[in-house]
Every structure is written in C-alpha cells, then in structure tokens.
Amino acid sequence: MKRWNRKMLTIGAIAASLLIVAGCTDNTDNMEGMDHSNMQMGQSDTSKSDPNQMNHMDHSNMPGMNKVQNMDEPAGSPQVLTGTKFTLTAKESHLMVNETNMRTAMTFNGTVPGPQIRVKLGDEVEITLKNELDEPTTIHWHGLPVPNNMDGIPGVTMNAVQPGKSFTYKFKATVPGTYWYHSHQEGVVQVDKGLYGSFIVEDPKEKKADRDYTIVLDEWMEDGEMDHSSVNMSTMDMGSMDHSNMGSMNHSKMNMGSTGTGRMMSDAEMMPMMYTIFTANGKSGSSIEPLTVKEGETVRIRLINAGFLSHPLYLQGHEFKIISSDGQPINNPPLVSGQLLNIAPGERYDIEFVADNPGVWLLGEQSKNPGASTLTIPIVYEGAKGNYTPDNEQRPVINMTRYGEAAKAQFSLNDKFDLEYTMDLNTATADGHFIYTINGKTFPDTDPIKVKEGDLIKVKLINNSPEDLHPMHLHGHFFQVLSKNGQPISGSPLIKDTLNILPGEEYEIAFKADNTGNWMFHCHDLGHASSGMVTQVNYEGFKPDFTVDPNAGNKPE
Numbered sequence: 001m002k003r004w005n006r007k008m009l010t011i012g013a014i015a016a017s018l019l020i021v022a023g024c025t026d027n028t029d030n031m032e033g034m035d036h037s038n039m040q041m042g043q044s045d046t047s048k049s050d051p052n053q054m055n056h057m058d059h060s061n062m063p064g065m066n067k068v069q070n071m072d073e074p075a076g077s078p079q080v081l082t083g084t085k086f087t088l089t090a091k092e093s094h095l096m097v098n099e100t101n102m103r104t105a106m107t108f109n110g111t112v113p114g115p116q117i118r119v120k121l122g123d124e125v126e127i128t129l130k131n132e133l134d135e136p137t138t139i140h141w142h143g144l145p146v147p148n149n150m151d152g153i154p155g156v157t158m159n160a161v162q163p164g165k166s167f168t169y170k171f172k173a174t175v176p177g178t179y180w181y182h183s184h185q186e187g188v189v190q191v192d193k194g195l196y197g198s199f200i201v202e203d204p205k206e207k208k209a210d211r212d213y214t215i216v217l218d219e220w221m222e223d224g225e226m227d228h229s230s231v232n233m234s235t236m237d238m239g240s241m242d243h244s245n246m247g248s249m250n251h252s253k254m255n256m257g258s259t260g261t262g263r264m265m266s267d268a269e270m271m272p273m274m275y276t277i278f279t280a281n282g283k284s285g286s287s288i289e290p291l292t293v294k295e296g297e298t299v300r301i302r303l304i305n306a307g308f309l310s311h312p313l314y315l316q317g318h319e320f321k322i323i324s325s326d327g328q329p330i331n332n333p334p335l336v337s338g339q340l341l342n343i344a345p346g347e348r349y350d351i352e353f354v355a356d357n358p359g360v361w362l363l364g365e366q367s368k369n370p371g372a373s374t375l376t377i378p379i380v381y382e383g384a385k386g387n388y389t390p391d392n393e394q395r396p397v398i399n400m401t402r403y404g405e406a407a408k409a410q411f412s413l414n415d416k417f418d419l420e421y422t423m424d425l426n427t428a429t430a431d432g433h434f435i436y437t438i439n440g441k442t443f444p445d446t447d448p449i450k451v452k453e454g455d456l457i458k459v460k461l462i463n464n465s466p467e468d469l470h471p472m473h474l475h476g477h478f479f480q481v482l483s484k485n486g487q488p489i490s491g492s493p494l495i496k497d498t499l500n501i502l503p504g505e506e507y508e509i510a511f512k513a514d515n516t517g518n519w520m521f522h523c524h525d526l527g528h529a530s531s532g533m534v535t536q537v538n539y540e541g542f543k544p545d546f547t548v549d550p551n552a553g554n555k556p557e
C-alpha cells in the first residue's frame with residue numbers, strides 16, 4: 001500500500017513550503033494525494049458562474065460552496081439530536097472559525113462539530129450515514145464498544161461509503177459516557193476538515209448536573225487569503241479560492257521533502273506552528289460562545305479533543321473535579337485548583353464544578369503553542385458584566401495516574417495474563433519522510449496482536465520517539481491502565497480507550513478479549529497513523545462479514 005507522507009520541513013522553510021503548496025499545479029511526488037478535485041472545484045465552478053452573484057454576502061452563491069451554515073449558531077450549544085434513529089449527512093460546507101477566517105470544511109449535517117447525538121443507556125441506535133461528499137467516507141464511533149461490523153473502518157470492517165451512497169449503523173449503547181464520532185476514511189484529511197461530532201450516552205440513573213455543556217476542541221491552520229472580506233469582494237479571485245481550499249487542506253499534504261536547509265523539524269515542533277487557530281465547537285478566540293451559569297448550579301463540561309494537538313486547560317475562579325476519563329468514571333475524584341488538565345487527541349474528560357464565584361471567568365489553554373491564546377472559553381454568570389482577565393499563573397499538569405481514590409478493579413499487575421505484548425513506538429525516516437513505527441514496522445506490515453475470545457491481555461507501550469507523543473487508541477474495547485514508568489497506578493482505576501504516551505514514557509495496560517472482530521489499535525495523532533503507527537487486534541477464527549472491494553478506495557488509517 002502506498003501512502004503519502006508528511007511533514008519533514010526545516011526551520012525557515014515553512015513559509016516557502018506554504019507558497020509551494022499554494023502554487024501547486026502539477027502532480028509532483030511531493031503533492032501526491034493532494035485533493036486536486038477540491039482545489040479545482042472553485043475554478044471550474046466559477047467559470048460557469050455569474051460573477052454578479054458574488055456581489056453580496058450570500059455564500060450559497062459562491063463557487064464550490066453548497067450551503068453556508070453555522071454562521072450564527074451559538075458555538076456553545078451544537079445542535080442536539082435525541083431519540084434512537086438519526087441521519088448524518090456528510091457534505092462540504094463552510095465554517096467561520098472567527099470573525100475573519102472562513103474554512104472550507106467537511107461536515108456532518110453542515111456544521112462543525114456535527115450535531116451532538118444523545119442517547120440513553122440500553123438504546124438500540126440506528127444512524128444512517130448519507131455521503132454527499134465527492135469522496136468515500138465512513139463513521140467510527142470513538143470509544144463505543146460496538147459490534148465489529150459497525151466500527152466504520154474502511155477495508156477492515158466495511159467498504160467505504162461511496163459518494164451518493166448510504167450506510168446504516170446499528171448498535172446498542174451499552175456503556176454510559178462521553179464519546180465522539182468521526183470519519184475513519186483518510187482521517188488525517190477528513191477529521192482535520194471537520195468530519196466529527198460528539199456522542200453522549202446518558203445513564204438515566206445518574207444525577208444530572210444543572211448545566212451540561214460539551215466542548216469539542218480542534219485546531220485549524222492560519223490562512224489570511226480567504227477571510228470574510230475577500231469573500232465579500234465583487235469578483236471572485238481565483239487565487240483566493242485556491243487558497244481557501246489550501247487553508248483547509250491538511251498539513252499532511254504539505255510534505256516538502258528536502259526543501260530548504262537547516263535541521264529537520266520534528267512533527268511535534270512543527271504542528272503547533274502550522275495550526276495556530278484553536279477552536280471550541282468550531283469557533284476561535286472571541287467568537288467562542290460563552291458558557292452561561294447561575295450561582296449555586298452544578299456545571300458539567302464534557303471536553304473532547306478532535307484535533308492533532310494536546311490542550312492543557314485551566315479553569316479560573318473555581319475548583320473542579322475530573323469526573324470521568326474517556327467516558328469512564330473516576331472513583332472519588334478530589335477537587336483541584338491551580339492545575340492543568342491536559343487533553344490529548346482522541347481523549348475525553350468530563351469536569352464538574354459548583355458555580356460559587358459570580359463573575360466572568362476563563363476556561364483556557366496554558367501552553368507555549370502560538371494558538372493557545374485563541375482557546376478562550378468564557379464562563380459567564382447570569383447578569384455578570386465585563387470580561388475575563390487572562391492570567392499567567394504557572395500551573396502543573398494533573399497526573400491522572402495518581403488522581404482519585406484507589407478501588408478494586410477488573411485487573412491488577414499480579415494477574416496471570418494469557419498474552420503479553422510490547423509495542424515499541426518510534427519515529428524513523430524513510431525516503432526522506434518521517435514514518436511512525438510499531439516494533440520497527442509501519443501499517444499494514446505491522447504484526448497484529450492475535451487473541452482468542454476470553455483472553456486477558458497485557459500490553460506494554462513504550463514511546464521511544466525523541467519528541468513525538470503518541471495518544472494510542474484501541475477500538476472496540478476499554479483498557480485499564482496498570483502502571484506508568486514501572487510504578488503501579490495509585491489513584492482511581494483508570495479505564496480508557498485512548499492513552500497519551502509522552503517521549504520516554506512506558507505504560508502497561510490490560511484488557512479482556514470480549515468483543516470479537518478485527519480491531520484497530522493506532523496513534524490518534526492521525527498524521528502518525530497515516531504514516532504507519534497502526535496495528536490491529538485480531539480475534540482467532542474471525543471472518544469479517546463483507547468482502548473488501550478493491551475499487552472502494554478504502555483508506556483505513
């Protein structure tokens with residue numbers, strides 16, 4: 001399988017590289033995999049359009065733009081769908097990430113994030129994906145232990161849903177918590193462009209918070225060319241149109257190989273320099289919708305990271321508890337203040353606090369990333385005036401392996417496991433590109449973890465990359481974190497589906513093979529996944545119920 005690679009830039013070559021991309025007209029090797037159809041759409045459509053129709057702000061008349069939605073929707077409250085039957089339509093749309101920056105986005109139902117799906121524990125859920133994109137797509141239900149043939153992995157559990165076609169996913173909501181859904185077809189592009197939404201499974205027995213907010217975090221690249229004012233120009237400038245598509249183009253396509261001189265930048269260094277617009281529910285900076293609270297209320301905020309960067313978050317003015325991690329409850333969580341909650345790609349954390357300090361406060365990011373100052377979520381008490389004041393207090397990151405109270409859990413380090421497996425996660429170079437390896441191999445040549453139904457499995461995950469962090473995500477199962485750097489977990493049992501592993505760190509995790517199928521186990525930095533860091537957990541004797549269609553364009557990473 002041939003894959004494009006990404007991101008081997010040198011310091012000082014970034015600007016030049018961006019220009020090279022913007023000027024791309026041919027199919028050089030470095031541009032392999034670039035979405036030419038998307039780039040050219042603006043041009044061909046414009047040639048057929050009446051330029052007079054561009055004179056006003058109705059974006060629906062813009063070339064290549066079907067509908068503009070989400071322009072005025074409160075970002076703090078994405079559309080919520082309840083019930084048991086849903087339709088998600090994948091289609092291109094446009095997103096104003098702030099007052100001046102518009103992005104061509106891939107969306108579910110026209111918005112980024114897509115609608116929140118909210119079901120009840122035990123519900124039999126049916127969700128029809130209609131594909132109105134001009135490329136294949138799928139939906140993966142991140143964190144939900146669904147049957148294998150509903151997991152949405154092109155070429156592994158199904159064939160990708162072709163343009164104009166539909167597929168209906170059916171599964172039972174068996175575990176309450178905060179989850180999300182996203183494309184698993186060429187995710188490094190499609191998720192990056194906005195094909196995701198939140199998925200909540202409510203437990204009717206659980207005490208409800210007075211306010212229940214969901215915040216989906218993401219990052220976008222800076223692009224000054226296609227701002228609102230240029231959209232408003234009376235003639236549609238081809239250059240602008242190209243740039244807009246460039247702006248939403250994935251960084252993965254920007255691999256310039258050996259452009260420029262100087263030392264190579266790691267992925268970890270380069271990504272924050274490229275993605276400088278951080279969004280909460282599709283909005284950035286002052287466009288982020290405030291979360292309204294009233295004194296005395298209990299406030300729950302479900303945080304989901306749909307992006308490629310980690311976000312260390314602080315909450316001003318309040319102590320808070322982390323009540324769940326990846327949707328799974330934390331045992332007896334203590335109040336914290338003056339600390340950062342770090343949320344890595346693919347992870348979820350639910351926090352809860354009592355609104356006992358009237359005023360206007362900030363839930364924001366504290367990091368050295370250029371985009372950090374754009375992730376500012378106001379917490380506004382009813383009737384309060386004024387604005388929050390960002391502060392520079394230095395806060396340490398909460399160590400989740402020591403958070404909460406120990407309790408009996410499914411696994412312990414003393415258990416006898418049927419299978420023990422080690423994953424050496426590393427970064428390498430091949431043909432002038434970075435690759436991300438598991439035990440020295442890249443997908444699909446990685447060795448799968450072969451299990452039998454009922455097996456108890458322990459996996460040691462070691463991050464040997466010098467700088468890259470690897471948020472490893474297992475499909476179809478939860479795992480329990482047993483140890484970090486050789487030290488047993490001392491806090492609450494930590495049950496997760498996505499575990500962030502920093503350079504030099506080593507974790508042991510355990511899970512039971514209780515959901516037969518062929519399951520992905522991969523890095524949720526989707527750039528790393530697309531450049532190799534994917535393996536599978538394969539059940540002995542399992543045969544998928546579909547035949548791989550070689551013409552489906554399946555891109556599972």
Ligand SMILES: [Cu+2]
Pocket residue numbers: 436468469470471523524525528529533
């Ligand atoms: Cu990774």
